[in-house]
Amino acid sequence: MFGRWVVLSLVLLHLVLCNEEKTGDSPNVYEPSWVFKCVVDEGCQRSNSPQPATNASGLVFESLEVCRTVCGRFGGLWPRPVTAALSTQTVQIHPNYLRYDLIDVPVEAREMVVQMTHVASGNLVDECDGNVTELVDTRVVVYITVKTANTDLTWDTDEQYMLDVQTKDGSVAVHIVAETVYGARHGLETFTQLVAPNKPPFSDNYKCSLRLVSGAKIRDRPVYKHRGLVLDTSRNFIPIDDIRRTIDGMAASKMNVFHWHVTDSHSFPFESTRVPQFTRYGAYSPYEIYTAEEVRELINYAKVRGVRVVVEIDAPAHSGNGWQWGKEYGFGDLAVCVNAKEWRRLCIQPPCGQLNPANPEMYRVLRDLYRDIAEALPKPALFHMGGDEVFFGCWNASEEITSYMKEKGYDTTVEGFIKLWAEFHQKALEIWDEEMIAAGTVNPQPVMLWSSELTQAHRISKYLNKERYVIEVWEPISSPLLTQLLRLGFRVVSVPKDIWYLDHGFWGTTKYSNWRRMYSHMLPREPNVLGGEVAMWSEYVDAQALDTRVWPRAAAVAERLWADPAPGAAAAEPRLQRHRLRLAARGLRSDVLSPAWCAQHDSHCL
Structure with a gap:
């Protein structure tokens, strides 16, 4: 029995001594660990072997984060x-x-x-x-x-x-x-x-x-005025806390525009106090709604972090669920093709839905929605009217719309539907201007539109005023549209879909862009190039994967838009490694950039 107590006492003593060595309770015991040295033209390098912490001196640091903060011309600053x-x-x-x-x-x-x-x-x-x-x-x-x-x-x-x-x-x-x-x-x-x-x-x-x-x-100072991130919260609902966290990441990266694609044909989670039917018929559930109070709080939350919230109500296409209640309330069809089963000939993806420009009640309802938005946004407000991917087959399938076109003298041809499309935007802009004036804005403000068939170079000047519309060009980088619109005097925001779409590579034949590819894409430096955006469409993402899908790739675009540096991605990687840990400390689960060994040995994995 006595022998067992001796063995047990020795075990306990060993555990106590090991614990003292681990915790450093004993002033004379230091646990060897890695240290990191700042090496000129190489960056931070981990020591060849663990060393006692007391050996750290000069440009040798116990913490990789501290090493990165002081090492190199720009230390750990992002964007540079x-x-x-x-x-x-x-x-x-x-x-x-x-x-x-x-x-x-x-x-x-x-x-x-x-x-x-x-x-x-x-x-x-x-x-x-x-x-x-x-x-x-x-x-x-x-x-x-x-x-x-x-x-x-x-x-x-x-x-x-x-x-x-x-x-x-x-x-x-x-x-x-x-x-x-x-x-x-x-x-x-x-x-x-x-x-x-x-x-x-x-x-x-x-x-x-x-x-x-x-x-x-x-x-x-920034190079570009508009440094944005598009977040789609219609296809899959993103809770408000996750949006706030995304805005925290934007603020850390000095991005200044949160482009909120809040509605689409899939759902309408944006509460309108004047038209409660939008969320009643369009939200996925009573728990997946952005209340008017939450929207106001989010706008203020973003503003304190230097971020401007741009609400997008996509129209006249991408407007289905949330608009299908018109007949029930005696307003007729506010939208057509809503949830049509044979969707391939009527819209870009299921479910379908396009606003009905032949129905004057649709414009009355749209006015109430615009009034809610005009009152919520800080002045002067920037509003995104959507405006892309109108399918003429949808409108052509509606007898009410084709009869209206004949009354207006519009042929049921491509150009006739273009005229109907342009008429919608003209009326929508007039309504928006009137509601902005009612909300206290004196001078008419520009609005944003996606590039589309309506904005093609050979017809845009006929239908859209370059002083009133800023065109967000989402064409591939091979498209000449951006350059053509600049020549016509339009202001543009660039979001090249084959480079800066964060959802690409997860569906169809789309190609994934890693952060280096995103970082390397450069925009023209012209006064009418306001800047760019990186886009997170949510067909295949929700809150579970949001952070890793967005970060740190969005931060790569953020530095391109803030600093537009000449050096390539290799020179930026150590700073982005530090920024990734910074985002993690602030609650964002950023995707990994490299194996940990590479992160601890700058320039050795290039």
């Missing part, structure tokens, strides 16, 4: 700024001793900047998974200067900023200077990217501190 000078030294900080000085922010804009600082502080804490365990009293003051009180977010908003970090006598001063609150927001985002978690990898004992670059001088 115009110019940056970064110290290779860091100082340990704690959010408890961080404060913001807003004395040079106009009173009218101060509340919004306060909300932006709360987001920034939360992002810092997230770097340590919500628990910064290593407390230090280093004083950090972020001085924010905003020159104008205007909080409108438009294509004309000045988003440039300057950021300086200085460390002196044990305290840190961060200066952010911007013309607008949105430039200041971008500066705050860059400030958070100058901070990295210092946590030993593979340790059972969780300890995490934050290290801030001790000195920095950054000057930055």
Whole structure:
């Protein structure tokens, strides 16, 4: 019996000693681990063998995240700024001793900047998974200067900023200077990217501190005004929390337009207080609806993060479920071909549905919907009217529509249906303008349309005013349409479907674009090229796979649109590796870029 107690005591003693070695409770015991060295022209390299943490010095770091934050010309910044000078030294900080000085922010804009600082502080804490365990009293003051009180977010908003970090006598001063609150927001985002978690990898004992670059001088501004992401929430419903998380990723990547393709022929989850039938007949269930209150909250959530919400109500095609109640309420057919079984001759994909331009009641209902949207969007509002993939066979199958066309003198030919299509957009724009005026907008604002047969170069000028319409071109890169529209004086947003469609490669004969291919595609640098978007269509994705399908590929497009850098993807990869971990800390499950060994040995897997 005595022998058993001795053996048990020795086992317990061994466990205690092992635990002390793991946790570092004993001041003289250090668990060897990997360290990372910043090597000029190569990046961060993992040590050849595990080393005691006390050996870290100079450009050798315990944390790969800290190494990436200081290594190279742009450290771990994403997207890369115009110019940056970064110290290779860091100082340990704690959010408890961080404060913001807003004395040079106009009173009218101060509340919004306060909300932006709360987001920034939360992002810092997230770097340590919500628990910064290593407390230090280093004083950090972020001085924010905003020159104008205007909080409108438009294509004309000045988003440039300057950021300086200085460390002196044990305290840190961060200066952010911007013309607008949105430039200041971008500066705050860059400030958070100058901070990295210092946590030993593979340790059972969780300890995490934050290290801030001790000195920095950054000057930055975007190349393109419109840096967007399209999210389709009609084909498969995406919960509002997942949309917020997507907007968090956009903010981290300095994207500024959330293009919300909220309705299609499949479902109508967008609540209209004036026309409750839309969601009653069009939502997949009572639980898969975006309420008017949720929409308003999301718009504000995005605005605080420097993101403009552009609501798209696709029409006159892609309009089915949600519109099929007209006869029941005495309004006639608001839409035709809805849920038609023989869909291949009537629409691009099941279920079918196109608005009925021969029915004046349809325009009355559309007005009520537009009024709801005009009241919800911040002014000046940007609205997307959809406008693509009209199938003439659907309209031609309706006796009501063909009779209307004859009364108007339109032949039931391609050009006749083009005239009917253009008439719809003319009336829809007039309704939108009237509702915007009623909502307080003085000057008519441009609206967006998808490229289509109506926007082809040989006919667009006949039907669409270049001062009123911005065309979103989703043609393949081989198409001449983008160049042709520019020559005609139209403003464009580019989303080349064979490069920047995130759903491609998961269905049919489409080709998957990895982040390198997306990053390498460049847009023309012309004033009428407002920018571009990366698109997540949801036929084959829902909330379960959303993050990995979107990120980090959308971030690659974000840097292309913000910085449009000349160097290729290989030079960008170490920074994107750091950004991927940053997104993960903020709750986004980004897809992996490479094997972990490659991530720990920059430039060795090119």
